[in-house]
Structures are given as structure tokens and as C-alpha cells.
Amino acid sequence: MRISGGESKGRRITPPGRGRSAGSAKVRPTSDKVREALFSILGERVEGAVFLELFAGTGAVGIEALSRGARRTVFVDNSPGSVRLIRENVESLGYRERAAVVAKDALAFLRKTARELGPYDIVFADPPYHADEGPKTMEILGSAELSDVFPEGALAAYEHFKKNQAPEIIGRLAKKKDYLYGDTAVSLYVFTETSR
Secondary structure, three states: OOOOOOOOOOOOOOOOHEEEHHOOOOOOOOOHHHHHHHHHHHHHHHHEEEEEEOOOOHHHHHHHHHOOOEEEEEEEOHHHHHHHHHHHHHHOOOOOHHEEEOOOOOHHHHHHHHHHOOOOOOOEEEEOOOEEEEEEEHHHHHOHOOOOOOOOEEEEEEEEOOOOOOOOOOOEEEEEEEEEEOOOEEEEEEEEEOOO
16 A cells, blocks of 8 residues: 555555554455545645544545645544554654544544544544445535534545445535446535535
8 A cells, every 4th residue: 555645655564464563353345446536536635724534444545634734634443453553653744743543432532522623624434335324424424513623625435345335415525426336336526615
């Protein structure tokens, strides 16, 4: 796994099963192709942004954001192995001062902790494909309760199995476009002022 752009372009990210975190929980990293496409879509919005990665796994997406100029990335994962791996990757690439790694379930983080570390300009959610965390996560993200955490105009990118279509509207989230890469879909949403 390599970083595809920015100041750390070409540098390696330690994948699951290697390094001190070997034996960590099963992780399905966002592929290099999807990651590169995502940042092509986000473009200049990443520069200076506060980036949130939910279900972070290796932290590759959030680290890519840091490489491409994000001001800060908050990584959230409930697996101790993944948390160790993210910390190793952040440390080895010199991003410790611009990163916060939170060992917590993504839904619990959104309900209880997100406000402490926000607000956020961009959120990336990559929940397990064949579980119900995805719809639940997007529902919480789109709730009016978090309007101060995800302000109007902020972006949400939701990676999911392409056969599980993402709704056009989820509370404050309005879908801009779906992007397809093999069996993977990335649905890009914008946060609106009020729920629809």
C-alpha cells in the first residue's frame, strides 16, 4: 500500500498483518485505486480541511488526506489492532502532531465524542460491506443534532458494496453522485442546512 499523492507520495503504509500490529482484526483496506479516485474527486477541498475517517482500519485514507494537505485527521476504529496499526503508520510518516486516533465504535463516537474533536470539513465512512453499520452511520451523520459538527457545505464520502444503493437524501445529507469501481461504490454527499 502506497500513498498516491501529496508530500508523502510513494511512501508505504504498513498493511494489516505486518509490523507490531500483526494479528490485528480482519481489515478490508480501501483499495489504492479507490483511494486515488476519491482524492481526485475531493480535489482542493482537502487542503486545510479537518478530515474524519470512520471505520479507519489501516488509516490509509486519513493519512492520504494528511499527505495532501489536510490540517488534521481524526481516525476512529474500535479494533485494538487497527488502532495500533494507525498509530504506527501515522508515526512512521511524521504526522503524529496532526492526527488524533480514537479507539471507539464509530456510532458511539458520533453520538458522544465527535463534538469534542470537530467540526469537520470532510468525513469518510467505510463500514463493513455486509452489515447494518453503514445505513446507521449515515443516518446519524445526517441528523440535525450534529449540524454544528458537520456544517453546511461539508462533504461525506460513503464507501459501500455497489448492490447496496445509498439513498438520495439522508436527513441533512444530499447525494451529489455515485462513483463505481468494480464491486465498490463511493457515494458523495453534501451536508445541507436543514433536514429534508
